[in-house]
Amino acid sequence: MKKVFVHLHNEGEVNWINEYYHFDRIPSEGEYLATEFNGDWYKVALVVHTPFTEEMSADIYAVKVNHSEEMKKKFKN
Template sequence: MRTVFLHLHDSGQANWNNVYFDFERIPVVGEYVGIKSDGDWYKVEMVVHTPFSKGMCAEVYAVKVDSQKEVKKKLDTAKSGVSFQ
């Protein structure tokens, strides 16, 4: 497991929630992360690798997104009538 320092915030806000989490691999820009199974989604904006740090491998900056909107954007479900709720 790799320890990552997550910097999470709302879009257009500087209301940072800074937390450490262990990941199997470091998230990359454009991916989504969630810190609870029923919680918010965050889209990775920037990754800073920190090989000099003994406490973490990377700092990941991510913005909160609407999971339903992201699913609809990424999956072609509008035409099929499939709903994610």
Template sequence: MAKVFVHTHEKGDSEWENEYYPFSRVPVEGEFLTLASDGEWYKVEMVVHTPFDREIHAEIYAVKVDHMKIQKRKLNTEPTFSFE
């Protein structure tokens, strides 16, 4: 398990939440993550690998996103027109 220092925030907000989490691998830039089964979704903006630190494998910075909008766009679940 990779121990990752996760920094999260809302877009336009300079207040960061900072916590450590174990990941099976270090998330990469552009991926989405959630920190709880019913938690908010975040998009990884930046990854800083920290090979000099024995305590953590990386730091990631992520911004809160609207998971419903992401799912609709990625899964193509927008309503389609019907001529019935």
């Protein structure tokens, strides 16, 4: 598993939550992640790979999104 330093925030706000998480693979820009079951969704905006440190594999910056709105965009029914 890859240890990733994840930076989460609400769009337009400076309310960063910074925590380490383990992923099977490093998420890519444009993908979504959730940090807990039935938790908020975040869209990955930036990925910085950090091969120079043993501490982590990447820094990820993600913005909180409305999961219902994101689903509507993908599945226009």
